Amino acid sequence: MIEALLVFLVLALFFGMLLGYAKIKFKVEGNPVADQIDSILPQTQCGQCGFPGCRPYAEALAEGNSEVNLCVPGGHEVMIQISEITHREPKEMDASNPPPEEPMVAVIDEDICIGCVHCIKACPVDAIVGTTKMMHTVIEKECTGCELCVPVCPVDCIDMVPLMKTPQTWHWPEPNANSLENRS
Amino acid sequence: MSLPYSSPYIHNASSVRRTMLQVQIAAFPALLAHIYFFGFGITIQWALAVVAWLVVETLLLKLRHRPVKPFISDMSGLITVTGIVFCIPPESPWWVVVSAVIFALVFGKHLYGGLGYNPFNPAMLGYAFVLISFPAEVTQWTLPAGISGHHLSLWESAQIIFTGQFPPGLVHLTGATPLNELQTALVNGASAAETWAGSRFNDPNLINGWFWVNVAFLIGGIWMLYSRAIRWQYPVGFLSALALMAALFHAIDPDTYAPVSFHLFSGGVMLAAFFIITDPVSSSTTPMGRLFYAIGIGVLVYVIRNWGSFPDGIAFAVLLMNLFVPLLDQYTQPRVMGHKGR
């Protein structure tokens, strides 16, 4: 009887110490949730979530002050990832505002542009160059396709166009034809 | 009628159906031997199992909204039921085999997502289910005709299976298998050698039915190795592990532990080596993993036979090793060309 008690006492002590050690050894620093969310957000800085940029949205989510389904460019996949990180119920995306099917970039019609700098001010990533009364242009490589510049243009000279498909940018499609498994 | 989207545009004409049919054909010698030694009971059981398979699988495919024809005609279900039929006694009641098949297909296969997705060997799952649920019915094996002195006709077998009534005067048709006897002897502390020497199965004038059925399985298995329906790692790993274990313990204590030949050719060893553990879906995928998987089963079978409470441990050994498959897959990846180490 006494041996059994002793054994359990020793075991309890041992595991207790092990747990204590693990807590010190594998300590997690900072608020990684916001960082984690920020790292999966598409960084278009489009503000469609209602926050001024991706980072604020991530922080709001980390504090539990926002919904998981607000990132429009990220779409369903990002929503699922966010709900996994925040341990919240996934919520359907707003169907009326689907993410673009292919990557888009803004293009300024340089014949119409009047050089008002409104779009330059609106661009969250400084991807538009130009100066007052000079024609503006979009650096295609840096444009995130956030569309923030489109409504501010007074002469409607900014269009969102899909990136040109070339053999170099082409991707092999995923196989699905003829598969019996994918039929339902 | 269209080209595949991506190369290659030619194929070696293998298919799932073809592989499964090869396995089925390889089981025929054993089926014939079975009929010869134990009577026609197995054909009735087999027919029952096939009917049960067709009904259950069709129903489940319909429920899962999957096309029925390609998934029935892939014959994977047939292999499952064949495995079950060879495991259960040929004169067991009809509901034993039917419930085994239903359990195997429903819980062993379709609940996990059907062909290709089952983590456990469905045949062994079904067999383990009836072995635990109806131990009396499943361990009473029909005695070889040489011992019982009567070769059951098809009609007599059908009577026993469907009514449970033995024909008058033929009460001692079923009994314990050699493995059962040995198990009992071990539990009672008797010597294996003595038990075996005094066993009614060890009559030099008689032919040991189990031995010859095992030989038939071996022949079918070698043909499967040749036709590449199965991989060499399974039988080699399993049989050598079992033989090594048997040899080791027999050398330590020949009185308690049966010789190697007894272990290799009794129970369902050859059936397991070539037809059960070779099921690729529920086994490891890497060459090394397969070898370890088969060795693990061999060791477990020996352990269960000698120190477990069941006479034969193949079903449980296979199911246990199925659990280790993800681990084996992870740690036995081969070295990729041009890379050092894993």
Added chain:
Amino acid sequence: MSHLVEHKPLKHRFIEWLGRFYPMAKRLLYHFHGGVFPKYHKSLSNRYPLVEDFIPELLTLPLQQHLGVATEPLVSVGDRVLKYQRIADTDKGLSAPIHAPTSGTVIAIEPRILPHPSGLPGLCILLEPDGRDEAQALTLPETPTSPQSLKTLVHEAGIVGLGGAGFPTFAKIPDQRGCIDHLIINGAECEPFITCDDQLMKQRPEAIWRGAELVAQALGIPRVLCGIEDNKTEAIKTMTQAADGLPAAAQTHTDFQVRPVATVYPMGGQEQLTQELIDLEIPSDKHAIEVGVLMMNVATLAAIADAADEGKPLISRYVTVSGMGLNAPFNAHALLGTSFKALAEKADPKTPLTYPLIKGGPMMGISMHSNEVPVIKTTNCVLANPPEDVEPAMPCIRCGECMDACPIQLLPQQLYWHSRSHEYDKVKDLKVFDCIECGCCSFVCPSHIPLVQYYRHAKSEIVRIEKEEEAAELAKQRHEFRLARLEKAEKAKKARLKAKKDAVKKQAAQTTRQSGDASAAAAKAAAAAKKAAAAKSPQTDQTTDSSAPKTAREKAIEAAKARAQKAAKKADDSPTDNPAAPEDRAQVKPADKRKAAMEAAQKRAQAQKNASADSASDKAARPAATETESKRDKRQAAMAAAQKAARKRQQSSDNASENTDQSSRVDSKIPAASPKDKRQAAMAAAKKRALKAQQKAQAQKDTQAPSPDTED
């Protein structure tokens, strides 16, 4: 020294015999893992003689026939070009120039569907041959003796890897002598149906060896090995004989050997052939030349010989035209740019060629989206295999055939599961980028799963994701930089303001009596300064034109605002308003909101400026602008005004009177413009309104817009 085909050892012969009963025994005949033994069908095209001098009606020459960057055309539409003339080149990076395969006229330079799996169009030079095949004089280059001269020679001749990869050959050649131990000549040709390298080895073995000799001399290579699969007995014979015929001088420095290798797919892979011939595994993270191995296809070497000895650039190549759908398959010495269909039609197709032809062999080839695609430098085969019933893909049963067949010992099924479930990080961990896409796994898969396509998709997805992550990181950095910059600007502004306030306070402290007066005076002063600036800006616009002050407009707006806020009813209008828009001014009521007018004026001025910039005329030309130009100016101005008006109307709901004011102003303006301008302006107004009001039926509005009566 080369030696004749040695007698095979007994073990070898036994395995071959065993292979008749158990085909997989043949895997013991070679050193790499896996491999498959498809039906080769090589005799189909080997039975018939070589087709030469076939000039089609049109040659399509894509500007990119190699890995790297596309070339730029050196000719223009309508030019007549001669055979061997360089017609496209670039110095913008890794590329190879393109030469005219025959004489003729450039009839177009336009996008055509490329021989690429995407089926996307790319820029091509379309050459209509005149049938005269006039060649320009060839200049014989010096025999290359150094890596650099060899590189120049190879690049000038437009030679790329002709085995199929299309990597520009000059880029493959190392810069230093003596760092290559083995030159491996790839004559394995392991793909079924293809026999063009076999043909070349039989017809021109001297050219291949000559090319090898040149490369070996230039790079100081001690050993040249030619690997040929042992099913090409005749080619082995001719190549061995030709090796013996090499000049003795070359043979003293270099050892030339023919090495028959086992017939197995994919023996022709670079890693596989290297391992087979010199028992060396090329590390995954290194190029072959880093471990002293240079591999070249037989056709590439023959092309190098032609370029060095005759000065001929690469304008044609051996192409196999074969397949189960053709009655008379053949090998052709085809001009680059010949269409697939023209070649296949020559081989007497059994059925009309309504199905896609395949570029390359059946194991690694790609099916074409159009049969009109041209033969390019990397086209070794045009394959016409009529489609058969494709078995539907069943679920993976984990049988492991694919793993046994993989020549680099990947785990194809694990790759497949992870690719299927989009776990691309795991796919990458399983070394998908080592996959050579040889197709062995799909070939043996009993479930008929298109494994290779899964890997191709996974590879491109991984690349895309990595690019996206990079772009996201860049966007994040730029966004953060922007925020920091704005914050800094804000701080600077605040600091300035504070300093000003402090100054004012100090002043107030000094003159403690009339603090209120002082601040009022300060505000007045500021307003005056702004006004002055506003007054100046339109003038500068008018006079200096091209070098307008940056913030003139903003200042003007601010000034206008300030005025409006103050509501100073000073009678004297700013005199600068009038010269800004004299022609419009007359029609606009003087009591109009100054702000709007000023903005309109600004817009007009700008529009004028833009227009003048467009027409690229100098300042002197401006006053005498053409009618169209002035029209355009007017239109622009009207448009801008209308837009402004529309916007105002939408946003200022509190100011109803202004609304009517604005619209009336627009109405009054419109008669001055031509009907077309009116429509334009109205349209713009409608557009703006629609946008601002977030109306969903914008498109509808736009279509209605042309009828002016519905507007305003």
